[in-house]
Amino acid sequence: MxxxxxxxxxxxKAKDIFETDDPNILRAYFRDSATAFNAQKKGEIQDKGKVNxxxxxxxxxxxxxxxxxxxFVKQISDRELLVKRVKIxxxxxxxxxxAAGSLCKRLGIKEGKILKSPIVEFSYxxxxxGDPLLTRAYIINALEVADDEVxxxxxxxxxxxxxxxxxxxxxxxxxVVDFKLExxxxxxxxxxxxxxxxPDNFRFWDVKTNEKLDKDRFRxxxxxxxxxxxxxxxxxxxxxxxxxxxxxPRNDANIKSFSVRVQVLPKSDILDPQGQAVEKALSSLGYxxxxxxxxxxxxVFKINTGSKSEAEKKVKEMCERLLANPVIEDxxxxxxx
Ligand code: 5GP
Numbered sequence: 001m002x003x004x005x006x007x008x009x010x011x012x013k014a015k016d017i018f019e020t021d022d023p024n025i026l027r028a029y030f031r032d033s034a035t036a037f038n039a040q041k042k043g044e045i046q047d048k049g050k051v052n053x054x055x056x057x058x059x060x061x062x063x064x065x066x067x068x069x070x071x072f073v074k075q076i077s078d079r080e081l082l083v084k085r086v087k088i089x090x091x092x093x094x095x096x097x098x099a100a101g102s103l104c105k106r107l108g109i110k111e112g113k114i115l116k117s118p119i120v121e122f123s124y125x126x127x128x129x130g131d132p133l134l135t136r137a138y139i140i141n142a143l144e145v146a147d148d149e150v151x152x153x154x155x156x157x158x159x160x161x162x163x164x165x166x167x168x169x170x171x172x173x174x175x176v177v178d179f180k181l182e183x184x185x186x187x188x189x190x191x192x193x194x195x196x197x198x199p200d201n202f203r204f205w206d207v208k209t210n211e212k213l214d215k216d217r218f219r220x221x222x223x224x225x226x227x228x229x230x231x232x233x234x235x236x237x238x239x240x241x242x243x244x245x246x247x248x249p250r251n252d253a254n255i256k257s258f259s260v261r262v263q264v265l266p267k268s269d270i271l272d273p274q275g276q277a278v279e280k281a282l283s284s285l286g287y288x289x290x291x292x293x294x295x296x297x298x299x300v301f302k303i304n305t306g307s308k309s310e311a312e313k314k315v316k317e318m319c320e321r322l323l324a325n326p327v328i329e330d331x332x333x334x335x336x337x
Pocket of ligand 1: 092094100101102103131178179180200201202203215
């Protein structure tokens with residue numbers, strides 16, 4: 001597709017956005033400029049634009065493979081991506097797995113604390129106000145930038161992306177501490193993951209050494225900023241080759257397949273109208289001795305993990321988050337090999 005030479009329609013802190021001949025497609029140019037603390041600190045990170053354009057490309061492709069729709073179309077040069085035009089929802093969607101950055105500052109928690117469960121939080125994408133933290137009510141009723149349905153969809157996609165990223169990065173020796181996503185709506189009304197996916201908006205720590213391999217090296221003057229970005233590019237490329245080639249990831253030798261059976265039933269003190277109706281019908285057929293009938297569901301699947309206890313932990317988490325409603329349902333997990 002010919003690229004229209006033009007003035008940017010938007011200049012961000014690290015990217016310029018240009019129109020193309022196709023009104024639905026934009027060109028994102030990744031610069032080397034770096035900012036931190038709401039642009040109070042400014043600098044350059046050599047070749048950051050190239051690193052971030054390529055890492056974003058590979059991670060957007062990973063998302064698409066995992067049914068997470070993104071604005072990515074293709075990479076057209078070492079610093080340029082073609083992306084779908086979207087109306088950006090002015091929210092910074094932040095996921096945290098390990099305490100760092102503003103969470104530690106706000107709550108006085110020690111950096112490195114593993115959070116009980118991933119946290120999704122929203123900030124208002126507004127530099128003048130310093131990207132303030134938002135509540136759902138602020139978003140829906142005060143800013144009116146998203147409704148309940150859109151926030152639910154964003155939260156579900158973000159948590160799914162988090163699990164996918166955690167798995168992908170673990171295979172290349174990286175812990176995903178936290179990251180910030182932005183979403184937009186395209187011309188057909190579809191919600192798409194937008195912006196970029198890079199060490200600028202993720203915190204990455206080396207699994208073995210906890211070395212920081214992201215923009216915190218620039219924010220905190222830790223030195224070897226360029227080296228950290230290059231290291232991340234090298235590892236992401238390595239991880240992507242593994243996915244593309246279908247080879248086993250590095251630590252696959254220890255991965256086993258477990259069969260899972262989850263039984264979900266309404267809690268004993270919860271009214272179960274379906275169960276009651278069947279009990280009544282059985283009674284009318286003469287089976288009057290049937291009591292306390294409950295109707296539930298059984299879910300079966302396979303899961304690949306390193307151990308049975310890891311499988312149990314993951315499945316329990318799935319039950320609590322999706323497969324059962326712990327307020328009204330009990331669940332029982334059986335894991336076999
Ligand atoms: P924190 O709120 O701890 O400063 O940031 C949490 C995560 O979101 C970090 O991975 C950080 O890089 C990312 N993040 C937060 N705000 C911004 C922002 O304005 N721009 C970018 N690129 N990333 C951000």
